[in-house]
Amino acid sequence: MALTKGWGVRQFKGQALSWQVESGVIELALHRNPCNELGSLSLVELEQFASALDDLETESHALIVYSQLKSGFCAGADLRELYERSLTMEKSQAVVGVRDFLERIHRVLNRIDASALTTIAAIHGVTFGGGFELALVCDLIIADKMARFCFPELRLGLIPGFGGIPRLKRDLGNAVVRDLLLTGRSFNTTKAQQIGLVSQVVGEGEALRAARATAVQIGKFDRQTAVAAKDFIKPIPHEELRREIDIFCELFSRPAVQSGLKKFVESTDAQPYLP
Amino acid sequence: MNMQTADQTLDEILNLAAAHFKVPRAKLSPDEDFFKALGIDSLQTLDLLTRLENHFHVELPDYELQGVSDFRTLAGKIQARL
Numbered sequence: 001m002a003l004t005k006g007w008g009v010r011q012f013k014g015q016a017l018s019w020q021v022e023s024g025v026i027e028l029a030l031h032r033n034p035c036n037e038l039g040s041l042s043l044v045e046l047e048q049f050a051s052a053l054d055d056l057e058t059e060s061h062a063l064i065v066y067s068q069l070k071s072g073f074c075a076g077a078d079l080r081e082l083y084e085r086s087l088t089m090e091k092s093q094a095v096v097g098v099r100d101f102l103e104r105i106h107r108v109l110n111r112i113d114a115s116a117l118t119t120i121a122a123i124h125g126v127t128f129g130g131g132f133e134l135a136l137v138c139d140l141i142i143a144d145k146m147a148r149f150c151f152p153e154l155r156l157g158l159i160p161g162f163g164g165i166p167r168l169k170r171d172l173g174n175a176v177v178r179d180l181l182l183t184g185r186s187f188n189t190t191k192a193q194q195i196g197l198v199s200q201v202v203g204e205g206e207a208l209r210a211a212r213a214t215a216v217q218i219g220k221f222d223r224q225t226a227v228a229a230k231d232f233i234k235p236i237p238h239e240e241l242r243r244e245i246d247i248f249c250e251l252f253s254r255p256a257v258q259s260g261l262k263k264f265v266e267s268t269d270a271q272p273y274l275p
Numbered sequence: 276m277n278m279q280t281a282d283q284t285l286d287e288i289l290n291l292a293a294a295h296f297k298v299p300r301a302k303l304s305p306d307e308d309f310f311k312a313l314g315i316d317s318l319q320t321l322d323l324l325t326r327l328e329n330h331f332h333v334e335l336p337d338y339e340l341q342g343v344s345d346f347r348t349l350a351g352k353i354q355a356r357l
Contacts, residue, residue, distance in 0.1 A: 125318075
């Protein structure tokens with residue numbers, strides 16, 4: 001683990017993600033091929049980041065989360081890993097493993113959601129499932145015009161498991177949540193801005209630049225005031241998040257999920273996310 | 276009032292696909308399987324969908340495009356939303 005402790009955990013370069021601090025802005029970069037799928041390796045490194053946040057917050061005012069991969073921000077949970085692991089164990093064991101994974105990633109995402117920093121997701125390309133949920137923990141989403149968002153989980157017989165429904169419900173209207181969740185359709189940045197999800201739309205490849213400019217602006221404000229404002233307006237929906245884990249685990253134990261995962265993992269279709 | 280014809284829509288799709296995926300325009304025909312003609316994978320298919328939505332200023336729910344694999348049918352789906 002390449003963790004540099006001497007500067008208060010100011011730099012880290014892992015296999016799935018890296019971070020560094022520059023002028024009070026933490027940049028958390030995702031770089032696990034093919035599209036930053038969130039599996040056990042990503043989780044361990046995200047936990048390291050969450051631990052480092054205690055120190056990082058004392059010397060920073062903003063966090064930018066972005067992807068270094070051309071393919072997109074994040075395609076969501078690592079379904080291949082989920083499927084392959086579930087094959088090697090009894091169903092009851094698999095559900096226990098899934099619950100443990102979900103509880104750990106919820107701790108990380110809740111930590112980032114409640115961070116004293118002003119957080120920005122700089123989005124391009126595919127932002128699906130768990131990737132969409134990672135973006136939703138951030139205070140602001142800045143997306144380039146080629147970004148695409150989706151909650152495809154119902155196609156697998158599941159619901160989003162990384163806090164997506166409660167956070168989307170917190171930030172947008174319930175009707176919007178139902179539309180995106182129950183149709184499973186993907187939608188572009190223009191639509192995302194229309195429904196109030198995306199705060200800034202920028203040209204292709206310009207999201208990180210715009211996020212950096214926004215972080216500079218954020219740095220001009222008194223931190224104590226900014227923290228008080230965020231704390232007031234952005235409560236963490238803890239009860240619904242707990243319920244989401246329970247529902248996910250209940251659904252995960254059904255045979256339909258296993259066959260849905262198998263179909264997805266083995267698909268050579270150009271549109272494997274469609275049922 | 277939109278006066279764009281179905282043929283114009285089809286032509287614009289072919290031009291856009293050829294330019295972005297760097298395939299000679301003359302090699303693309305309306306009834307061809309665009310997955311094969313463009314050699315695109317699932318992520319590139321989403322990229323094409325987004326480019327078409329941005330170009331035509333329409334929303335194309337992906338379930339409406341399920342099973343659509345040729346340019347002409349794709350043009351019909353877009354034309355219906357113009």
